[in-house]
Amino acid sequence: MAAESGRRVGVIGAGIVGLCAALWLQRDGHRVFLVEPGTPGEGASFGNAGCFNGSSVTPAGMPGVVKQVPRWLMDPLGPLALRWSYLPQILPYLVRFVRSATPEKVRAQARAMRPLVGPTVPLVRELAKMAGADTLVHQRGHLYVYRSAEALAKDGFAWALRRDNGVEVDEFDADELRQLEPSLSREYVRGLLVRENGHTSNPFGLVSAFVELFLRQGGEIVPARAFGFRLDGQRLTAIATDRGDQPADRAVICAGAYSKPLAASLGDRVPLETERGYHLMIRDPEIMPRIPTADADGKFVATPMDTGLRFAGTVELAGLDAPPNWRRSQILLAQGRRMLPGLAKEHAEERISMWMGHRPATPDSLPVIGPSRASPDVLYAFGHGHVGMTAAPMTGKIVADLVGGRAASIDIAPFAASRFG
Ligand SMILES: Cc1cc2nc3c(=O)[nH]c(=O)nc-3n(C[C@H](O)[C@H](O)[C@H](O)COP(=O)(O)OP(=O)(O)OC[C@H]3O[C@@H](n4cnc5c(N)ncnc54)[C@H](O)[C@@H]3O)c2cc1C
Incomplete structure (x- = not known):
């Protein structure tokens, strides 16, 4: 021994x-x-969104994802961007990605992920306690918000996968959502809260x-x-x-x-890619959600952090070496202001910071x-x-x-x- x-x-x-x-x-x-x-x-x-989400069992490549890609790519505010010059390099990865997105494979991926992510909050708390940093870890749940019942219905398979893997979910209508998180826009009419999820208010x-x-x-x-x-x-x-x-x-x-x-x-030979993601932070925001909140359609998260309000998300396929496209961060600001109408329409430059990072991604x-x-x-x-x-x-x-x-x-x-x- x-x-x-x-x-x-x-x-x-x-x-x-x-x-x-x-x-x-x-x-x-x-x-x-x-x-x-x-x-x-x-x-x-x-610079990530800081979420410790035990419910994160669904892969990026969900069934039907291919059908959504053209709409996302055409929309300048959309959650996905591709630098076309990078397409030849990433094509074999994308082929594998699409092949992994069958309902059967996705069910197996979710089953494999649940034991890896499920115990995240107690485990990170244990480490944070040892490090004297337990005040950086919170468990207020994670809220997913939708602008229509139809949009929620489109995510039905993802929610079924989470539930099938033991994730408990509370559903809220528009009025209940307003009471739960008053800072949110009235455009949102459905909210799903996963109470087991946690977050850190300062990943770095x-x-x-x-x-x-x-x-x-x-x-x-x-x-x-x-x-x-x-x-x-x-x-x-x-x-x-x-x-x-x-x-x-x-x-x-x-x-x-x-x-x-x-x-x-x-x-x-691992087909590892970077799914580049961005964040934008507002220091001393006029309003802050209490619970980390994901806009399910825009695919970004608003997280309350010690250093300000962080909007994080979006996927850009452009490899490890291309310079950041800060427009991707600015898009998050436009979306964030729509999510939280109490935010000012303008912010002084020194209150805003932006970041780009590389998610280490596999096709499955x-x-x-x-x-x-x-x-x-x-x-x-x-x-x-x-x-x-x-x-x-x-x-x-x-x-x-x-x-x-x-x-x-x-x-x-x-x-x-x-x-x-
Ligand atoms: C916008 C965005 C939001 C996200 N939100 C979340 C979230 O809310 N929740 C969540 O769970 N995940 C989230 N993620 C994903 C998460 O941030 C990453 O999966 C995670 O940080 C990866 O950690 P890592 O330690 O593998 O890599 P990294 O943090 O990138 O660390 C790798 C380290 O390896 C070093 N390195 C590289 N090459 C070498 C070498 N040859 N020799 C020695 N060292 C080397 C690098 O310098 C780096 O320090 C998000 C990601 C992004 C981009």
């Missing part, structure tokens, strides 16, 4: 997933170092608190970029970085949207978790797409189980890299 707990483990990438893995590994008595070329927590984990603050705990517990941060692995047969000896080899008994790849070449170096919306093809000593924990905050606490636990030689506490077969052939 001593050998199982005293390993030197290198975690590549200091986002929410890497930090959760690192903390659970430390709890098992391993000597852990993080390999991170930037500031920990400044990747996708920085939460990751930073995890970093501080990690360092207090003897963890080390190597400021370097990993590019490969030194193997002796199947046994890992070191992580290769631009600052030299870092000796390690085990390695975990948590590099988010940048994980693809690292997996390829181990013989796994399932993450990649488990051992690599080349070595059981190198594990994958990336590709969490739209739900990386939510899925990180359980993913980290699974990593600790695998490094400790234990079976994972949930079925991780659906997350194997080998599913992509």
